[in-house]
Ligand code: 4AD
């Protein structure tokens with residue numbers, strides 16, 4: 001049996017005979033192999049007495065090759081590591097061509113690594129990001145489990161458009177060249193696999209609501225799909241969303257939960273991924289040096305994470321936010337791409353980031369948005385103009401959470417659906433919740449990749465998911 005490099009470094013007694021398996025990061029002076037298996041950020045140094053091994057074998061120890069190394073774990077003679085392996089036996093499990101292997105022991109651009117996404121997890125940066133991602137996913141489940149929530153799996157293929165934004169990927173088995181047509185000449189989806197039009201889900205919320213009306217507190221954590229043509233560093237066509245839904249929660253309870261939840265998972269990462277976060281912080285510092293002074297962040301990564309854990313999120317109504325934005329310097333000097341002129345304007349990410357990064361300088365929860373710019377299911381306020389919505393805005397990210405108290409009154413919801421021209425028949429089951437034992441309830445959605453971006457400090461969302469799906473890109 002072999003031992004993981006993590007256990008070799010942290011758990012194995014000195015002078016034990018051990019076997020390590022992993023991929024060669026570097027081989028220096030025909031003597032020092034830095035071997036990595038991804039179990040930890042650290043490599044294990046394997047010291048080779050080259051006189052004891054044939055030239056033909058040494059030649060095969062190249063960057064990217066997969067090795068099994070047997071030897072004795074000893075205290076390291078050199079600097080930079082506590083222990084090393086004095087190699088007795090080496091087997092090349094998988095050769096690599098050093099001329100062609102794309103991941104060389106030098107700094108590669110993130111763009112280059114995206115093109116080699118099948119190999120990028122073998123770099124220090126991506127293995128760190130993916131370990132943090134895995135830890136955060138675990139923390140999500142742990143948080144909800146500890147707080148009495150049940151994990152539900154909502155469908156990925158659905159007939160409804162939960163957000164009403166029409167940004168869906170169609171799911172169909174009809175022949176695109178020769179689809180069956182109905183009397184009016186339109187594609188006849190009655191003949192499709194499900195006998196109706198279906199698409200990939202944009203959100204599990206509506207189905208999660210049905211389960212909250214029986215289990216009280218539930219959450220989903222699954223893939224969601226949006227066919228929006230947004231080529232930004234914060235949008236994916238396929239991303240993972242966490243959506244808790246709670247019976248008997250009003251908007252304020254919803255905000256309390258969201259804040260507590262985010263703090264918990266960030267704290268979990270800080271405590272359990274210290275080594276990776278240290279590395280990511282130093283990576284970020286190097287990156288910052290290449291930016292102009294005014295774009296550099298004042299806080300280091302760990303300071304930013306601790307800031308979020310330690311400080312209360314600022315709660316601000318949409319109306320207040322509009323006043324602040326209207327009177328802000330970038331608005332008056334027309335520095336914003338979208339100038340805020342009046343109440344009712346939709347907020348763009350430049351406005352969200354201004355509020356968080358410049359004005360309040362802390363995470364912000366905006367609430368009570370105009371009904372017109374939010375989804376149909378949000379609860380209408382007494383003023384008949386605003387809805388009980390809340391968005392959480394984060395530094396460097398913009399919107400990380402979107403949620404609301406739900407409209408639980410049947411007539412009000414029916415009116416809203418009619419006004420928006422949504423077909424009520426499609427939502428018969430959703431409306432049933434309001435017919436049979438309706439109650440106040442709330443929920444929100446957290447974009448998992450945006451959370452991973454925040455915790456790892458990665459600037460582009462394509463670098464925090466193994467295989468990003470974006471417009472014109474579905475390689476791998
Ligand atoms: O604000 P959104 O669209 O809200 C919903 O889908 C609700 N049904 C959630 C709920 O109340 N249960 O999306 C929620 C979050 C956003 O705040 C953002 O973090 C993330 O999902 N998100 C995306 N992340 C990556 N790429 C995209 N294209 C995203 N669109 C939304």
Ligand code: MG
Pocket residue numbers: 391399401402
């Ligand atoms: Mg939103």
